[in-house]
Amino acid sequence: MLLAKGIAMLEITAIIMGKPTTIHPTLIWDHDHQILIDTAHPGQLPLLQEAAAQEGVLLEHITDIVLTHQDIDHIGGLPAVIEQANHAPRVWSSDIEKPYIEGRKRLIKITDEALASLDLMFPPETPAAFRAAFRKMLEHPPHANVTAQLLGGDKLDACGGITVINTPGHTPGHISLYHHSSQILIAGDALTAENGKLAAPTPAATLDYEMALHSLKALVDYPTQHVICYHGGLCSGQLNEQIARISAGAVV
Ligand SMILES: [Zn+2]
Numbered sequence: 390m391l392l393a394k395g396i397a398m399l400e401i402t403a404i405i406m407g408k409p410t411t412i413h414p415t416l417i418w419d420h421d422h423q424i425l426i427d428t429a430h431p432g433q434l435p436l437l438q439e440a441a442a443q444e445g446v447l448l449e450h451i452t453d454i455v456l457t458h459q460d461i462d463h464i465g466g467l468p469a470v471i472e473q474a475n476h477a478p479r480v481w482s483s484d485i486e487k488p489y490i491e492g493r494k495r496l497i498k499i500t501d502e503a504l505a506s507l508d509l510m511f512p513p514e515t516p517a518a519f520r521a522a523f524r525k526m527l528e529h530p531p532h533a534n535v536t537a538q539l540l541g542g543d544k545l546d547a548c549g550g551i552t553v554i555n556t557p558g559h560t561p562g563h564i565s566l567y568h569h570s571s572q573i574l575i576a577g578d579a580l581t582a583e584n585g586k587l588a589a590p591t592p593a594a595t596l597d598y599e600m601a602l603h604s605l606k607a608l609v610d611y612p613t614q615h616v617i618c619y620h621g622g623l624c625s626g627q628l629n630e631q632i633a634r635i636s637a638g639a640v641v
Pocket residue numbers: 460462463578619620
């Protein structure tokens with residue numbers, strides 16, 4: 390969905406763990422840059438290519454990949470996106486997330502407990518071979534090198550300016566991004582949305598919930614026309630006010 394000149398929210402839907410699951414990577418581009426923010430689940434490259442093509446962007450022309458954080462639904466497509474690119478894209482993340490994305494540390498949410506309870510999450514008819522392969526994938530997820538570091542407050546000089554905002558909580562090094570020319574905030578998993586309404590992050594998926602709420606205060610300073618939530622999609626309206634209320638712990 391094209392939201393403004395040079396920025397589109399993609400929509401990728403597939404059955405994950407027996408349930409239809411939709412995620413929303415973002416594409417931002419200008420004459421010299423084509424930037425993909427988050428790379429979908431492992432195995433979703435064709436869906437990502439198709440979604441990009443619908444916006445008139447060929448994924449093989451990608452110049453930059455920005456990862457908001459290390460979770461598998463955000464980094465799963467990273468090696469495949471790099472592989473299909475005509476020229477090796479820059480890969481950006483925060484320094485804290487880098488060793489996880491590069492496969493040097495086990496993903497922070499893939500604990501022994503999480504792996505032990507994995508079996509309960511599959512639909513009962515899931516074949517044993519699939520369960521074993523899925524578990525192996527989580528223990529050794531797709532990984533690739535991060536080639537450039539993003540610090541909170543950095544402003545990328547591409548596409549009219551994109552500011553990096555530190556939003557730790559969901560993971561320790563989670564970042565959100567603000568696209569200046571469209572006044573669109575790419576929240577990653579710092580916020581969620583349901584039916585166009587902005588909502589607090591999901592406690593069960595959030596490593597440090599207090600910190601995640603506190604981090605939202607940093608988003609309020611940016612005049613925002615739309616928020617793209619990776620889970621939940623697009624929100625529009627009185628967003629700065631809503632973010633402030635969510636950050637204060639109010640149910641909105
Ligand atoms: Zn996510």
